[in-house]
Amino acid sequence: MSDGVKITVLSDKLALPGFEGEHGLSFIVEADRQILFDTGASDLFIRNASKLGININSIDTVVISHGHYDHGNGLQYLNGKRIVTHPCAFTTRFSGRSGRNLTVAVNRETLAQNNTIIESTKALWLSERIVYLGEIERAIPFEQKQTPLFHFADGSTDPIIDDSAIAVKTSKGIIVISGCAHSGICNIVEQARKTCDTDKVYGVIGGFHLTEIDKQLRQTVDYLKKIGVEYALPSHCTSPDVINEFWKNFKGKDVKTGMVLNL
Numbered sequence: 001m002s003d004g005v006k007i008t009v010l011s012d013k014l015a016l017p018g019f020e021g022e023h024g025l026s027f028i029v030e031a032d033r034q035i036l037f038d039t040g041a042s043d044l045f046i047r048n049a050s051k052l053g054i055n056i057n058s059i060d061t062v063v064i065s066h067g068h069y070d071h072g073n074g075l076q077y078l079n080g081k082r083i084v085t086h087p088c089a090f091t092t093r094f095s096g097r098s099g100r101n102l103t104v105a106v107n108r109e110t111l112a113q114n115n116t117i118i119e120s121t122k123a124l125w126l127s128e129r130i131v132y133l134g135e136i137e138r139a140i141p142f143e144q145k146q147t148p149l150f151h152f153a154d155g156s157t158d159p160i161i162d163d164s165a166i167a168v169k170t171s172k173g174i175i176v177i178s179g180c181a182h183s184g185i186c187n188i189v190e191q192a193r194k195t196c197d198t199d200k201v202y203g204v205i206g207g208f209h210l211t212e213i214d215k216q217l218r219q220t221v222d223y224l225k226k227i228g229v230e231y232a233l234p235s236h237c238t239s240p241d242v243i244n245e246f247w248k249n250f251k252g253k254d255v256k257t258g259m260v261l262n263l
Contacts, residue, residue, distance in 0.1 A: 003129075005168045005175045006030040007205065007261040010048045011040030011074075012235050019048050019258035024070040025179055025207060025236045028054065031168045033127045036062045036081075038179050039074025046077060048257055063132050064089055064104075065179025065206075066163040070236075072104035079114040084132050086162030087119040093158045096149030123195045129169040135161060136183035136191050142219045143184030165206070167192035173202030173228075175263055180207040180237050186223045193227075203231030203263050205255065211239040221249050231263060 008028040015021035024040030028049070036059045039045055049056050061082045064072045067089035075083065090108040094101055111117060118124070121135040138144065150158040163182035168175045176192045178185060185208045193199055204224065210217055224232060232246045235255035246252060255261075 003031075003169075003171050005170060005263045007177070007263065008049075008052065008054065009255055009257050009259045009261070010045035010052075011038075012255055012257050014235075014254055014256040016256045016258035019051060019256075020044055021257045022070075023236075024073070025065075026071075026074060027177065027206075028059065029130065029166065029168065029177060031127070031129045031170075033061070033130065034059050035126060035130055035166065037166060037177055038063070038065050038071040039078070041070040041073045043074060043077045045074050052258065052260075061126060063126070063166055065165060066160055066182065067091055067093070067104050068102045068160075068180065069104055071179050073106075075104060075111055075115075076106040081115045082118060083111065083115050084118045084120065084124060084126065086121060086135060086164055088162040089119070091158075091162075092153045093160075094151055094153070096151050102150070126166075131167050131192075131195055133164050133167060133188065133191050133195055136164060136187050138183055138187050140184060140186045140190065140223075142216050143187055164188075165192070167196055169196055169198075170202060170263070172230075173200035174198060175202055176204045176206075178204070178206035178208065181209045185209070186220055189224070189227070189229075199227065201227055201229050203233065204229060205231070205233040205235070205261070205263075207236035208234040208238045208242070210234070210242045211237075213241055213245060217242060217245060221245065225249060233261070 011026035026045035232250035
């Protein structure tokens with residue numbers, strides 16, 4: 001694989017024949033080590049991994065992008081892992097639209113009985129090439145509306161400050177891998193550039209949390225084009241119309257469960 005990145009899709013909304021999809025996200029990211037990035041909404045990521053001949057027990061480090069059920073519910077099926085996430089990832093929280101409880105199914109105390117939990121608001125290097133970005137600075141003005149209607153148990157607004165991502169260094173530039181990008185995909189990319197001390201971004205993959213063909217989408221595309229991104233592979237919480245708009249401007253394809261991407 002040289003110094004590229006191999007991404008295996010274990011859970012996403014679309015699926016290749018022979019695999020199941022769900023409203024969730026889970027990738028295996030492989031560079032100079034293997035990382036399980038998010039665990040989807042159920043045990044589906046384990047079942048799909050098995051179909052690919054992958055034993056989840058062989059992966060020792062898990063990164064949870066943020067504390068929503070569709071990214072962290074699979075944690076309840078894991079033991080003996082090092083789990084990296086933000087300190088607020090296990091907070092009780094709800095959707096402001098539906099009132100649905102979005103909290104990860106297993107609480108921190110229970111998870112810590114059989115796993116090691118590492119909570120960080122700062123960037124944390126997991127290997128020489130892979131970094132967890134920590135709490136994302138929300139500096140880009142057109143992404144301020146990326147804080148949608150979510151709330152805590154007491155009714156106060158939840159800005160989802162735990163929303164994070166990982167970045168991987170390659171000779172072609174960094175690859176940025178996002179869970180949902182509640183903090184803004186451009187904010188995430190900008191923080192990845194600073195953390196990795198490079199301006200060069202080769203690709204961006206994962207949830208972009210964009211659903212409308214609007215001004216923010218155009219500004220997002222313009223930003224990513226300006227910094228020279230080649231591949232954009234939005235999935236999960238990104239609408240089909242928005243995904244098509246990215247295809248008009250960047251290299252990419254449908255991200256489907258069961259797919260193996262080499263970037």
